[in-house]
Amino acid sequence: MGEVVPDGTWRIGEREGVALSGRWWKWVWSAPEGRDPVQDHTGAHAAVNQPDDLWFLAGTYGGRVARRCEVPAGRPVFFPVLNMYHDTEYSRRPRSMPVERASAHLNGVPLPLQEFQGTFRAPLWTRWCTWGLWGGIAGLSPGGYVLEIKADTGNDFWVDTTYHLTAV
Numbered sequence: 001m002g003e004v005v006p007d008g009t010w011r012i013g014e015r016e017g018v019a020l021s022g023r024w025w026k027w028v029w030s031a032p033e034g035r036d037p038v039q040d041h042t043g044a045h046a047a048v049n050q051p052d053d054l055w056f057l058a059g060t061y062g063g064r065v066a067r068r069c070e071v072p073a074g075r076p077v078f079f080p081v082l083n084m085y086h087d088t089e090y091s092r093r094p095r096s097m098p099v100e101r102a103s104a105h106l107n108g109v110p111l112p113l114q115e116f117q118g119t120f121r122a123p124l125w126t127r128w129c130t131w132g133l134w135g136g137i138a139g140l141s142p143g144g145y146v147l148e149i150k151a152d153t154g155n156d157f158w159v160d161t162t163y164h165l166t167a168v
Contacts, residue, residue: 010076010136010137010138011112011114011136012078012114012116012134012136014116014118017114017116017134018116018117018118018119018120018130019120020054020078020116020134021080021083021116021118021120021130021132021134022118022119022120022121022122022128022130023051023056023120024056024078024080024083025085025120025122025128025130026120026122027049027050027051027056028056028058029122030049031045031048031049032048035048037056037058038058038059038060038061039061040058040067041065041066041067042067042068043067043068043069043163043164046058046067046069046070046071047069047070053075053076054075054076054077054078055071055072055075055076055077055078056077056078056079057069057077057078057079057147057163058079059079059080059081059082059083059149059159059161060159060161062157062158062159063158063159063160064160064161065159065160065161065162066161066162066163066164067161067162067163067164068163068164068165068166069163069164069165069166070165070166070167070168071140071165071166071167071168072167072168073139073140073141073142073167073168074139074140074141074167075139076136076137076138076139077136077137077139077140078134078135078136079104079134079135079136079147079149080132080133080134080135081102081103081104081113081132081133081134081135081149081151081159082097082099082102082132082133082151082153082159083130083131083132083133083134084096084097084130084131084132085128085129085130085131086128086129095129095131096117096131097131097153097157098153098154098155099133099151099152099153099154100152100153100154101150101151101152102133102150102151102152103148103149103150103151104135104147104148104149104150105147105148106137106145106146106147107145107146108146111135111136111137112135113133113134113135114133114134114135114136115131115132115133115134116130116131116132116134117129117130117131117132118130133151135149140165140167141167142167142168143166143167144164144165144166144167145163145164145165145166145167146162146163146164146165147162147163147165148161148162148163149161149162149163
């Protein structure tokens with residue numbers, strides 16, 4: 001899964017990034033009623049339906065959110081900074097958001113962000129387009145971490161998410 005570079009960041013190839021972003025959307029959509037991880041303001045639903053090979057962190061529908069959750073030590077973590085989707089009936093090409101600023105910091109250290117756009121299949125063979133700025137962490141050693149995610153489109157949409165992570 002991708003390449004881990006000496007500073008511990010996870011470099012994800014374009015094809016893998018599009019596949020991961022599609023898996024992320026399927027993970028969000030798989031949440032039972034009332035347990036949407038994107039609407040969750042505390043992190044209480046972070047572990048719902050997580051895959052066995054990596055860990056997804058939820059984005060937000062905008063605004064400020066602070067969440068606390070445990071993640072498995074050593075497991076790669078994949079998360080959006082800004083992202084969106086639409087069906088291919090709207091457009092066969094992925095649409096994007098303007099980005100005025102975007103960043104992710106783990107314990108104050110900036111993480112590289114990668115832009116992925118493409119199509120994926122959802123249940124019932126529906127095709128969706130996805131676009132996003134994503135971050136990845138190769139895996140965390142046991143302990144506590146603070147992940148800060150901030151972005152602004154310049155069009156009255158912004159995110160300010162803080163994750164207090166405990167790797168166990």
